[in-house]
Structures are given as C-alpha cells and as structure tokens.
Amino acid sequence: MYVPFEQLPPHSRVWIYQSAAELREDKLAVVRETLRSFCDQWEVHGMPLTTSFCVRYDHFIVLGVDEQQSQASGCSIDSSVHVMKQAGALLGVDLFDRTQVAFLRSGEMVFLGIAQLKKAFAEGIINPSTPAFNNLVDTKYALDTKWLVPAAESWLKRYIPQVSNPVND
Structure with a gap:
C-alpha cells in the first residue's frame, strides 16, 4: 500500500538507487508511474506492505517500506529489485552502478x-x-x-x- 514518503516512520527501511544521469521531468513521470503501481501492490506472503518512494536531487530514487507490521522478505525484496531494473531500462539509465x-x-x-x-x-x-x-x-x-x-x-x-x-x- 502506497503512502506519501513523508508519512513513512523514521525506522522504515530504505534502498537508494543512483543515476549518474539526471532524471529530467519526462523520466521522473515514468519513475512515479512505475513505482506508484509497484508500491500499491507490493506485498510479503500475501500481506500488503506500507511502502513509498521519493526522488531526490534528480539523481536518486529512494524506495522505502515500513517493516513495523510486516518485514520485507527475500522474495518481496527480489520483486523490488526487479521493478528497479525495469525502471532503469525504461529510463535508459543504470540504477545499479555502484562504482x-x-x-x-x-x-x-x-x-x-x-x-x-x-x-x-x-x-x-x-x-x-x-x-x-x-x-x-x-x-x-x-x-x-x-x-x-x-x-x-x-x-x-x-x-x-x-x-x-x-x-x-
């Protein structure tokens, strides 16, 4: 279940994906649509997760989940990695370049x-x-x-x- 990022509590788990290329407004629209859809259906063992995302400095996509009620498990984390790879492909950027x-x-x-x-x-x-x-x-x-x-x-x-x-x- 998607909530605005500001509503996630401080203990929420986050993953940061970086793009060396600036994510301009047309690309940000793709990110918002893709991640909003994903967050609305992201679940662990059939239970919805309280999730959100934000874009910061036009280079970073932050995905967050409140694990108070349900913790993200291996399969649910794998699904988030999959959607971020999809988002990177749609954007034409590498969100996994850790170098x-x-x-x-x-x-x-x-x-x-x-x-x-x-x-x-x-x-x-x-x-x-x-x-x-x-x-x-x-x-x-x-x-x-x-x-x-x-x-x-x-x-x-x-x-x-x-x-x-x-x-x-």
Missing part, C-alpha cells in the same frame, strides 16, 4: 568513479569537507541525518591522502 560516487560540490552534482577518488582528492577536485552521498544508509532516519555527509565522515575517508607532519626533534 560511481556522488558528491555535492558548490550546489552541483559530481560523480566520480571509485578508481578516480584518490587522484580527485589529491588534486583538490573534491576535499574532505565536500558533501558525499552515503547510499549505504538503510533507514529513513539515517537517510535524513547521515545520507549527505562530509567525505571525511564517511567510508570515503580511506581515499583521502594523509598529510604527514614531520616530527621536530
């Missing part, structure tokens, strides 16, 4: 491949305080509080070059 990391630099979206991160930090393209999207968050509360954080406060910190401080003897 691209999204940053918000000066109000603009920047996507960098994982292999580019050390160089991008070293060259100042991004820095430790550049907001990064942590698509690993798994609850609505974490989405609201820990999704967009400075790179240095995320799993990306391992790619930030360490400044060596010479010891004075």
